[in-house]
Amino acid sequence: MNFVALKMLTGDQAKYFGLIFAIAFSTFLLQNQSSIFAGIMRRTGSQIADVTDAEVWVMDQATQYFEQTKALKDTDLLRVRGVPGVEYAVRLFKGQPVARTAKGNFSQATVIGLDDATLIGAPRKMLLGSWERLREPDSVVIDLGGYNLLFPGESLELGRTLEMNDHLVRIVGVSDVSPPFASFPVMHARYSEAVNFLGRERSQMAFVLARAEPGVTPIELTRRITDSTGLRARTANQFRWDCVRYYLANTGIPVNFGITIAIALIVGLVVSGQTFYLFTVENLKQFGALKAIGVTNRRLIGMILLQALIVGFIGYALGTGMAATFFEIFARKIATRGIVLLWQNVVGVGALMFFVVVAASLLSIRRVLVLEPASVFRS
Amino acid sequence: MNTTTSAPNSHLPSNLLGGKRRAATRDISERRDTMRVADPRPAAPPPAVRCREVQKHFGEGDARIHVLRGVNFEACQGELTFLVGPSGCGKTTLISVIAGLLDTTGGEVEVFGQNTESLPADDRILFRRRNLGFVYQQYNLLPSLTAAENAAVPLLAAGVKRREAVDRARSLLVKLGMEDRANAEPNKLSGGQQQRVALARALVHEPRLIICDEPTAALDHATREAVMELLASSAVQPDRAVIVVTHDNRVFHFADTIAHMDDGRITHNEHKN
Numbered sequence: 001m002n003f004v005a006l007k008m009l010t011g012d013q014a015k016y017f018g019l020i021f022a023i024a025f026s027t028f029l030l031q032n033q034s035s036i037f038a039g040i041m042r043r044t045g046s047q048i049a050d051v052t053d054a055e056v057w058v059m060d061q062a063t064q065y066f067e068q069t070k071a072l073k074d075t076d077l078l079r080v081r082g083v084p085g086v087e088y089a090v091r092l093f094k095g096q097p098v099a100r101t102a103k104g105n106f107s108q109a110t111v112i113g114l115d116d117a118t119l120i121g122a123p124r125k126m127l128l129g130s131w132e133r134l135r136e137p138d139s140v141v142i143d144l145g146g147y148n149l150l151f152p153g154e155s156l157e158l159g160r161t162l163e164m165n166d167h168l169v170r171i172v173g174v175s176d177v178s179p180p181f182a183s184f185p186v187m188h189a190r191y192s193e194a195v196n197f198l199g200r201e202r203s204q205m206a207f208v209l210a211r212a213e214p215g216v217t218p219i220e221l222t223r224r225i226t227d228s229t230g231l232r233a234r235t236a237n238q239f240r241w242d243c244v245r246y247y248l249a250n251t252g253i254p255v256n257f258g259i260t261i262a263i264a265l266i267v268g269l270v271v272s273g274q275t276f277y278l279f280t281v282e283n284l285k286q287f288g289a290l291k292a293i294g295v296t297n298r299r300l301i302g303m304i305l306l307q308a309l310i311v312g313f314i315g316y317a318l319g320t321g322m323a324a325t326f327f328e329i330f331a332r333k334i335a336t337r338g339i340v341l342l343w344q345n346v347v348g349v350g351a352l353m354f355f356v357v358v359a360a361s362l363l364s365i366r367r368v369l370v371l372e373p374a375s376v377f378r379s
Numbered sequence: 380m381n382t383t384t385s386a387p388n389s390h391l392p393s394n395l396l397g398g399k400r401r402a403a404t405r406d407i408s409e410r411r412d413t414m415r416v417a418d419p420r421p422a423a424p425p426p427a428v429r430c431r432e433v434q435k436h437f438g439e440g441d442a443r444i445h446v447l448r449g450v451n452f453e454a455c456q457g458e459l460t461f462l463v464g465p466s467g468c469g470k471t472t473l474i475s476v477i478a479g480l481l482d483t484t485g486g487e488v489e490v491f492g493q494n495t496e497s498l499p500a501d502d503r504i505l506f507r508r509r510n511l512g513f514v515y516q517q518y519n520l521l522p523s524l525t526a527a528e529n530a531a532v533p534l535l536a537a538g539v540k541r542r543e544a545v546d547r548a549r550s551l552l553v554k555l556g557m558e559d560r561a562n563a564e565p566n567k568l569s570g571g572q573q574q575r576v577a578l579a580r581a582l583v584h585e586p587r588l589i590i591c592d593e594p595t596a597a598l599d600h601a602t603r604e605a606v607m608e609l610l611a612s613s614a615v616q617p618d619r620a621v622i623v624v625t626h627d628n629r630v631f632h633f634a635d636t637i638a639h640m641d642d643g644r645i646t647h648n649e650h651k652n
Contacts, residue, residue: 001535001536003535003541004521004524004528004532004535007521007523007524007528008521008523008524010523011521011522011523011524012522012523285517285519286519286521286522288519289513289515289519289521290532290536292478292480292507292513293507293508293513293532293533293536293580294504294505294507294508294509294511294533294536294537295508295536296501296504299536372480372481373480374471374472374475374478374480374481376513376515376519
């Protein structure tokens with residue numbers, strides 16, 4: 001009878017393709033929006049993820065996320081270094097000065113000042129030049145997105161100059177950092193120079209980056225630092241999630257994406273549910289005839305579920321293909337790089353669409369189960 | 380008149396033009412007539428369907444409608460039994476009860492000696508699947524299946540492999556004069572052709588009781604005669620009973636027995652032949 005179920009499903013091609021389109025569109029929309037949402041949220045901790053030399057971030061107790069920092073005192077660095085289990089600790093500056101090119105293009109930029117001696121936190125993925133050239137005076141490494149923003153349409157070239165707070169700096173490298181949350185250029189410089197790119201304040205140190213000695217876990221080290229110094233210490237992973245939670249709680253981003261995802265879900269449920277329901281209802285006479293012939297309710301349920309799963313699978317596969325194509329295209333764009341189709345979203349949306357088609361088919365199944373087989377005798 | 384009735388039959392296989400069926404029914408009729416002279420009761424073929432004081436009502440209280448009011452009815456094997464009467468007299472309800480599609484409110488129904496209502500639900504479905512075939516007024520063919528596939532549905536429901544089921548159905552369609560249309564979908568078939576597919580579907584699993592509900596109601600005169608001829612010749616077998624519900628007196632001449640029904644009761648039986 002599976003063969004009969006499949007022929008019934010594909011016989012009316014308009015409804016068949018309508019069902020597949022509804023599910024494919026919902027799948028695409030859900031995967032698209034949820035992956036973009038996850039990608040944007042992941043960007044809130046991009047600069048944290050790029051630091052691979054230290055796993056503990058120390059900050060003021062009031063600091064909640066990467067973009068919002070309260071400067072630490074210079075002595076805090078020494079206090080952290082004095083905590084047992086710290087292999088090393090270095091300072092890190094983060095500021096957002098305005099960078100101008102010789103042609104007059106300008107943009108606010110995220111400047112990260114690295115420890116002069118060790119350059120811990122420097123970008124490791126370089127597209128042009130070397131991060132070690134940061135040791136040269138008045139030098140910065142700029143990310144590709146920032147370079148394209150400030151020098152639109154120009155080829156990658158080292159030696160170009162930027163002006164920040166009356167300081168002229170030279171580009172000695174182009175990095176491939178993780179895309180930042182705001183599309184500002186990301187520049188790395190030595191700490192001693194970076195602090196001059198902003199108006200001078202009494203305290204400039206945003207973070208202390210620390211590494212645990214062998215045998216001490218990062219989490220244990222954060223506890224020790226907090227106990228010893230009263231400062232807030234987080235592992236890199238914890239700090240990234242802090243950033244995500246901050247944006248979730250304090251911005252309209254989740255609401256906006258949530259609305260879109262809810263609409264996609266409702267459209268998926270209503271359109272595919274209604275189409276499938278109507279499809280079954282229009283075939284009630286045939287189902288009645290099958291019941292009269294001696295096809296059991298159990299078999300009819302199997303037939304309807306098979307129909308639902310077939311359209312669900314094909315629609316889901318098409319939708320996932322569309323979403324994958326979308327991200328493949330946009331992953332190559334500077335503004336949307338790093339936003340990818342996450343396997344978690346593929347699996348999650350798959351489970352959701354499975355729920356949608358099963359829910360839709362259950363509505364239809366109910367009509368078939370209560371159908372009186374004697375109704376086939378009524379013309 | 381003769382020309383009109385014989386023309387549509389000219390395309391049918393000669394063995395289905397009444398010869399086989401008439402021979403079979405003649406045998407039984409003659410046997411019955413012979414026996415009737417001596418002692419008709421013990422010689423009569425065993426009834427395929429026996430209804431005793433069958434009652435059926437729908438609704439409760441003031442809204443209760445009595446559709447069957449103590450029906451006594453028999454349909455014998457080897458016979459074409461017509462159930463006739465005005466609209467609303469309870470014909471369709473009676474065949475639904477006989478087919479086990481509706482439960483009675485009172486009385487007893489036996490099909491081949493089996494009280495189907497006493498069977499558990501699954502066994503009742505199995506009994507229906509094995510022993511009953513249906514022909515409906517509106518054919519109720521699945522529009523996306525070919526004629527052969529539609530005719531094969533009872534076999535598929537019984538678990539027969541698709542290829543074997545469709546082959547058997549196709550063979551039957553050939554016997555019913557549909558060899559050229561076996562791969563056509565119902566919307567490409569005429570009303571008469573669709574009813575022949577429905578007949579093939581009712582016969583393909585060789586059931587012992589065939590129930591037809593107004594099988595000619597949607598057909599024109601010529602097609603009606605052809606379909607009834609086909610039904611009489613191919614469906615009626617010595618070990619099979621056929622019940623036809625109709626209110627079309629133009630096809631009454633095909634019947635062996637006509638049970639007249641009115642207001643929920645069988646008023647009288649009319650034996651032909």
